[in-house]
Amino acid sequence: MTARIAAIGTALPPVVEQSALWDGHFRDRLHGSRVAGRIFAGAGVERRHAVVSPLDHDVSSCTTGERMRMYDEHALPLGHEAVTKALASAGLGPADVGQLTVVSCTGYTAPGLDVQLASSLELAPDAQRLLIGHMGCYAALPALSTVADFVTVHRKPAVLLCLELPSLHVQPSTPDAEQVVSHALFSDAATALVVLPDRGGLEVVATGAVTDPSAADLMTWLVTDHGFRMTLSSRVPDVLGKHVRDAVERLLADHGLTVPEVCGWAVHPGGPRIVDTVGHELGLPAEALEASRHVLREHGNCSSPTVLMVLDELLDRVALRPGDPVVAMAFGPGLTLYITLLRAR
Incomplete structure (x- = not known):
């Protein structure tokens, strides 16, 4: 018995150009810093995605509570879209899912995103759930290992969803190079995998x-x-x-x-x-x-x-x-x- 990745589905918020973020938001707040401008230009990024773009709403002064409410608003529809795409690509429906694992380090609420998705997707009442938080950029791989273990042991399909909304955590702009790098790199996305027993690529x-x-x-x-x-x-x-x-x-x-x-x-x-x-x-x-x-x-x-x-x-x-x-x-x-x-x- 092996666990195999059968399908991948990604959902993305609206796109925003890297140059527009620099010209329309960060350049003025960083007083036209040439160092910051070089960091943005050299980040290897041409465009990103944001549920809340700094060009539309500057969240840098928002409290953590306000940001968590925005996470609660935006995470569910994005995650639902990614999982639905992956299931459709695998030829499965929500009722086939034996386990849903959700990874996120950019927002928290209870009932969690896993519970919300179980409801919106109409998973079976006995579908198992796991929520993995605050591991950061590498979290998809230990999560995939755990999902594969479930599939191997229980011989049921499972879904892994990784969803992050870093746009909700824009900080007040400072000349600190580490902070500028963070502002130049991060983006929002949700990607789901369907993992099956002995079937998949x-x-x-x-x-x-x-x-x-x-x-x-x-x-x-x-x-x-x-x-x-x-x-x-x-x-x-x-x-x-x-x-x-x-x-x-x-x-x-x-x-x-x-x-x-x-x-x-x-x-x-x-x-x-x-x-x-x-x-x-x-x-x-x-x-x-x-x-x-x-x-x-x-x-x-x-x-x-x-x-x-x-x-x-x-x-x-x-x-x-x-x-x-x-x-x-x-x-x-x-x-x-x-x-x-x-x-x-």
Whole structure:
């Protein structure tokens, strides 16, 4: 019995151009800072998505309570759309779902988004639910591992939804470079996977992880009285670079594989330097990570959904044959690196 990814569905809020965000909002608030302007221009992002665009509503002075009410308003319809798309692509209905797992670190309410979706989708009353919060950008991969375990044990279909609305956490603009980087990168999205027992295109083979507690302060997501505040050090790519090759080679070796044998790479594009670092440390040709760069360019860093969006883009680009291995990789607070080995079926 294996668990396989059978379908992927993504829902996106309205698009906003990176240049429009800089020209229409951040440039004035940062007093035309040339450094900030270079950060926005060099972020590798051309357009993003936002349920609340700074061009329409500046939430930087909103309280956390006000932001959570906006999350409650926008998360349900976006998540419903993503799950509905994935189920339709898999040829399933809501009544077929044995478990719904929801990942989000950008909003909280109770009853949670998982309960709200169970109601709006009309899942079976005995469908199991799991809500995973505040793990950040890498959360999709440990969540996928948990979903795969459910499918393998219970032999029922499951849905994983990753939904993030970072636009609700825009902070007051300051010249602090880390804050400018956050404002230049993040975007809203919802992506859902349908995972089935022994049916589907990508088998979930194994998951590995590395956490470096000595670098815990380099990436944080702090709850404040005015939303959640990201800290993102420029040292993050360097620290990840120390761990990525050993972590990947160890997971691949457990399954008799080497880096050159991997046929597809779905790497979370936390920023251009992170993508470049992964490519350098693994000795990958530039085209191996083009799916990651494309998602960053067209959608920004959407936190937990992003690696699933890259995987979807990769599957559109690469004609995989049965048995071909694929590696998904994501990073986040901890400092944490997660890797999932998939195999085409």
